[in-house]
């Protein structure tokens with residue numbers, strides 16, 4: 001087998017479009033070239049879907065596009081039950097879940113870290129050795145995520161030991177600057193590609209992916 005470590009080709013930054021609630025939005029994200037699609041299972045969120053809605057949306061996901069289930073401190077029994085019904089490829093834990101909690105579901109998962117001023121993401125990530133990656137999102141007291149706010153991108157880790165995913169307040173207009181500063185493994189966007197809360201805008205999704213391709 002050839003040695004790929006010296007291969008000069010750099011993979012492009014991956015994109016997850018999160019908070020999809022409608023078939024049309026799933027299709028728009030896939031058509032624009034999203035690598036991953038996020039489905040929110042957190043009823044207080046306007047983007048939350050029921051298991052039945054999720055099953056309908058997941059049926060639209062083609063091969064080689066990753067479907068991600070987003071949870072905030074879920075009930076473990078309910079989550080086990082959900083995972084038997086739905087073909088989710090990856091779990092995203094966006095609450096206060098410990099590594100012990102996340103690992104029990106025996107599915108690949110990413111852990112969201114909210115960028116409180118005193119938080120060192122590299123040190124914090126060491127608490128989840130089994131995580132596939134870390135999504136860094138803005139911190140807002142009392143809100144677990146999806147705030148539309150950004151954090152100080154200068155705080156984004158420069159090490160590439162773990163896959164770091166940039167989230168929080170991304171839009172087609174600030175994406176290029178975000179990529180230049182953070183050089184993330186992937187970006188995750190929700191509010192920045194919406195027409196209104198929970199309803200995606202196909203043009204904004206297309207523009208977001210186009211800006212990424214140009215960057």
Ligand SMILES: O=C(O)c1ccccc1N[C@@H]1O[C@H](COP(=O)(O)O)[C@@H](O)[C@H]1O
Pocket residue numbers: 018019038040042045046047070072094137144145146147148149167168169170188189190191192
């Ligand atoms: O989207 C939500 O409603 C949500 C609720 C609870 C936790 C996380 C949530 N979304 C995640 O937050 C990021 C950032 O969102 P935004 O782009 O700032 O609107 C989003 O990508 C989701 O992964």
